[in-house]
Amino acid sequence: MADYVNKQVIELKEVNQENQNRATRSVKTETHLSDGRLRLYRLAAVCLGVLCVLQVTLNISLRLAFYNRGNETVERDQLQTSYNTLTEERDQLQTSYKTLTEERDQLKPIYNILTKERDQLQTSYNTLTKERDQLQISYNTLTKERDQLQISYNTLTKERDQLQMDRDDLTSKFSNLKQTCPEGWQIKLESSWYFLSTETKSWKESRQDCLKRGADLVIINSDLEQEFLLSFNKRAWIGLTDSVTEGAWKWVDGTPLTIPSYWYSQQPDNGGDNPANGEEDCVELNTETWLPVKAWNDQSCLDNRYWICEKVV
Ligand SMILES: [Ca+2]
Ligand SMILES: [Ca+2]
Ligand SMILES: [Ca+2]
Known part of the structure; x- marks a missing residue:
């Protein structure tokens, strides 16, 4: 645009120069013309110059007008393009907003469930x-x-181990005792062997037999021992007598009779009032007729009975 304006100015100057040259030439060549005609020519030249100036001004104005209009068109197109772009972006944002709203509505129940x-x-x-x-x-x-x-x-394990050791020791001792138990003897209680005779003798002869066997007539020390002897179910002598002092019952080892004692009813009676019975100074277990536990009876020591020996081991 500036080049164009400069070009028009230059052309205008050239035209003015040409007009001046023509005027000069006219002055030089037509000096002889009259002053009236000269003025007329000068007026025409001035008018022509003014016209040229106007022409140039008009051209510049038009050019500027078209140029501005072109710029406005470009700006309008750019604005239209921007408008279209913004409209598309707005539509896309609107669509995204709707989508997000729907997703939010769908997520709301899920959020409530997750909260619960x-x-x-x-x-x-x-x-x-x-x-x-x-x-x-x-x-x-x-x-x-x-x-x-x-x-x-x-603690119990130690006690058990000790008891097992004791048991093993006792088992060993028991086994040894059993192995050395003489023929005809029985081991029933833990500390004694017992021998029941298969024949009958007087109390004194019976005791002598026991002494020969390394034992003596049985001394009864407990209910258990009494019950065990009853199981023999024989009328047998035991080691109890009052032959030294009437009524003073002693065991064969010299110890006096205390409890327990297992006299049958109304015994000892020392034969009662029947002279045929004589003195009754020795004790038998009359288990054949008197049962169960209280089966002692004092009997004449001369009568023959089975006998029971006891060996304490
Ligand atoms: Ca005994
Ligand atoms: Ca007596
Ligand atoms: Ca009696």
Whole structure:
């Protein structure tokens, strides 16, 4: 645009120069013309110059007008393009907004459900925490009880081991006793052997037989021993007599009779009032006729009876 204006100015100057040259030439060549005609020519030249100036001004104005109009058109097109772009972006944003709104509406119920599940899980967590604490307390208590039981177990294990050792020792002793038990003797109670005769003799002869066997007539020390002897079911002498002092019953080892005693009813009677019975100074177990436990009877020492020997081992 500026080049164009400069070009028009230059052309205008050239035209003015040409007009001046023509005027000069006219002055030089037509000096002889009259002043009236000269003025007329000068007026025409001036008018022509003014016209040229106007022409140039008009051209510049038009050019500027077209140029401005072109710029406006470009700006309008650019604005239209921007408008279209913004409209598309707005539509896209509107679509995105609708989509996000729909997604939000869909997510809202899920959010509510998840919130409830979270609350339930929180409640469950609290419950489990309490249960865990209670279990921890129970665990600690059980651990202490276990430790105490472990100590008791260790103590019992030692006692068991000791008892097993004692048992083994007693078993060994018992086995040895059994192996050395003479023919005809029985081991029934833990500390004694017993021999029941197969024939009958007087009390004195019976005791002599026991002494030969390394034993003596049986001394009854307990209910258990009394019951055991009853199981022989024989009328047999035992080691009890009052032959030294009437009524003073002593065992064959010299110890006086105390409890327990197992006299049958109305015994001892020392023969009662029947002279045929004589003195009754020796004791028999009359298990053939008198049962069950209280089966002692004082009897004449001369009568023949089975006998029971006892060897304390
Ligand atoms: Ca005894
Ligand atoms: Ca007597
Ligand atoms: Ca009697």
